[in-house]
Amino acid sequence: MSTASSWSVALLGMEGTLVEVEAAIGAGLPRTVLVGLPDAALYEARDRCRAAVAGAGLSWPSQLLTINLTPASLPKAGSHYDLAIVAAVLAAAGVVPRGIASASVLVGEVGLDGRVRPVSGVLPALLAAREAGIETAIVPAPQIREAQLVSGITIWGVACLDDLIEVLHGRPVLGQPDQDAAEGATTSAGPRPDLADVRGQTEACWAVEVAAAGGHHIFLHGAPGVGKSMLAERLPGLLPDLPDEHALEVSALHSLVGAELSGGLIRRPPFSCPHHNASIAALVGGGARIARPGAVSLAHRGVLFLD
Template identity: 40%
Template sequence: MFCSVQSGSVRGIESYPVNVETDISNGMPCFDVVGYVGSEVREAKERVRTALKNAGYSLPVARITVNLSPADVRKSGTGFDLPIALSLLLGMQVIGDGALDDAFIAGELSLSGNVCAAKGMLPMILAAKERGIKKCIIPAANSAEGSVVEGIEVYGVSSLAEAVDFLNGNEPLSPMKSRLRHDLLADHEYDCDFSEIRGQALAKRGAEIAASGLHNILMMGPPGSGKTLIAKCIPSILPPLSEEECLEVSAVYSVRGALSSEEPLITRRPFVSAHSSSTDISLVGGGSIPRPGAVSLAHKGVLFLDELPEFSRRVLEALRQPLEDRVVHITRSRDICTFPADIMLVGAMNPCPCGNYPDSRCTCDKSSRTRYVSKISGPFLDRMDICITAEKVSPFDMIKTGCAESSKQIKERVLAAHAVQKERFRNLPISFNSQMGNREIEKFCALGENELEIMKSLAVKHSMSARTYCRVLKVARTIADLAGSENIDENAILEAARLKVSF
């Protein structure tokens, strides 16, 4: 007796379909799982056998072969337990014929016969929907995550017995209601708001410009000057996630197993803070079975690297490619995984090892300062469009009350600048000023005669490299967008030049 059910797994954040085929025939009694399976899938055999027994179904004394097709793709993950068990039950005719047609099944089994959560459910269900599948049977623990997808019935089961009862029509289950729209429209409070920050006018201005053009920003300042707080506030002035972005971001979290039933969907711009002891793999992703790193978890949001010079050079160098391509490619001998990594990078650093330079309290000498700053490689610094200095907040600023602008007010200006850019790049694959290449810069950052003259003298004065020159132009474009002017004026250039990395 042969039967098959549809399941799937994820590679990177891409889901691929897998057919679970089961054959029960006469012969030497045995239970084999074949089809290029990883060790966790091979172990499914034992889990399924025991779970079935504990759920009250004993395997027939027959030759049982389970094949996961296509057989040339390596299968990994624990989501095959439930489909294997259900296809066996189908073969054993415990479940009626046709009950599993048009159904997508994934889930892990415990020995007791309970169904446990599996990783990567969201991208799997999204892919199933695209393949035209009508219903999904997934672990109850993942049902909130699955319910995000519209246009497909999602049923959460908590045990094998419940699944059988449901499929045989003995116990009706109602499909989960989609909550995508609802969640997305909810008012998203961020933990931090710019109104909480006193003083720091320069840092706020830098953050506003950076958010407007999605420029990477480097903040330099003594410890306790509020660099981290400013970074945390940046998502609050970025526009809300669109539906598409929200699903993209949530898919990454799903693969990491980071979606909970309380928060089945990432609706706020991610803010991911990576510690300086991070390895390159934890930052960009990797592992023998590639998993997304911090840079992908921060997709469409902010990746914050505090104490930038403390990061190992290798780690920062590993970030260069994702920053350039906005995706991470992880190559393994069999295949290449791609994770999204469209981030705004916010770096923070002390000006010197003691953190006080140029204050007179600084105890570092010139060489230790140079050594400290030069830990960040030039090519990495080249990716930072804006550099600002945060100062220690004076007590005078601390006790000043009220008056600080709220994130909401700043966000309005940022949104306006985004709208201008959207219009500008409508026929291009980019959406922000920071992403402009040479051709776009030439087209959209054309300067008047007077402005060109100023830009020239600035370039000579600061002996700018071609890269720096382009970065200043891009930031100037954003400043002009913020000011609502069509052309890059003199002031935009002068301010942009002020905001460039200058060490």
């Protein structure tokens, strides 16, 4: 029997748990067995990964292939395990060396043609991997800037399975951006609404300034059209930029909902304004197997405006 392993991350909200992906090729009828409490999207990875490997011009093992996700008692959900499954299978089949695969965390979905597609939650996943002592991560190429926001871990971006094979052989892939530059980058928030745009409303503007200075809650009362929403939208512009620790928290939360972080950490305090008909789930977040943040969480370290 030939075995190999790689690593991925199971996310529960912003908390991540390292998952070892084991592949074993042994005697038996040709089939693929996936165990370890996978959900529907993850269970379908058997067929998705087989087609991706074939699309890259490689052969899927023609014997009994068992893929185990450890710890087996932890429910696992999502398609971001695809890349780790492919790496473990290729290492078990002898296509790539076992060394780099067994020491790296891999996050990404694979397409049927062998392309590696972006997934949500890369930033919190790599934060969990760093805490667990992993020093190398392999992510989809479009998300390499987001992944490089996590210091202390070497990041490789792959656009297809050919790139993955090169990285697992220890050969550099061209076009990797500089990690030091990515760690210092900041996501541009664009032009900020300015309190100077408000005409009149002197007392209301003063109240907004006091709320911003002291971190207070504020209640805006008035007839429709007098400028309550306009004032609330300008409150974040009075707040200072977030320090590194807070910016990383906010960026990780927004990564869970697929926010674009290629420009760097979110330094400006966020502004969340849910619709007045928003459901409880939209406000507080949640989910059956994958917890997703709601409007309240997305306002973390910023402003939540309830109209």
